[in-house]
Ligand code: SAH
Ligand code: DHB
């Protein structure tokens with residue numbers, strides 16, 4: 221099967237079920253104009269994130285890796301009016317584009333963008349005793365996924381869901397010689413999830429406009445502290 225057909229199928233379901241609007245189109249346009257990498261989730265994946273947020277009744281969402289704010293806006297729209305997305309971004313130019321997009325979306329009051337390397341920000345959130353998050357979307361530098369998983373466990377509660385993007389990477393997750401830091405990050409994270417009694421998890425491969433990749437999904441099933 222070809223990339224072309226995968227994209228056509230995404231087009232079909234996006235037209236039938238997902239839709240788009242001026243705000244989401246503007247995010248994509250301003251991101252390209254600003255030279256950001258086109259690494260945002262697809263429309264169908266953005267809708268999946270929003271549906272997961274609704275399924276768990278999320279009021280507080282943590283996102284690691286904002287880029288231009290495309291996934292952030294999908295997540296923020298799934299929140300009740302008093303809900304909040306906290307999104308972490310290391311790159312100042314990405315953060316600038318994202319902030320403008322949140323303002324354009326009318327969601328600036330529901331989204332808190334914390335600029336700087338995520339590991340430092342996560343330490344700070346914990347020190348400050350941040351209230352638990354109901355959904356965590358991990359979509360930043362893959363070598364740090366094991367550390368992001370540790371933080372996510374400390375910042376969530378029973379019933380929270382963890383979503384990790386890009387866990388398949390054209391099948392690389394099962395290949396290689398251990399020298400690819402991104403792949404190793406995903407594999408160590410997977411082993412940690414497997415050994416973690418507080419999580420029940422699966423991973424799904426996807427094909428579509430972003431090629432062959434996938435998500436890992438984990439539900440927090442026992443108390444965290
Ligand atoms: N979630 C976005 C895509 C994120 S792309 C969407 O689907 O729309 C990954 C982002 O993570 C990039 O913007 C990159 O700058 C950011 N990033 C990479 N390493 C990071 C780090 N250590 N801390 C915070 N952000 C990081
Ligand atoms: C890459 C990162 C992503 O988060 C993504 O969804 C696609 C690609 C990358 O670094 O290549």
Ligand code: MG
Nearest residue numbers: 259359385386
């Ligand atoms: Mg991603």
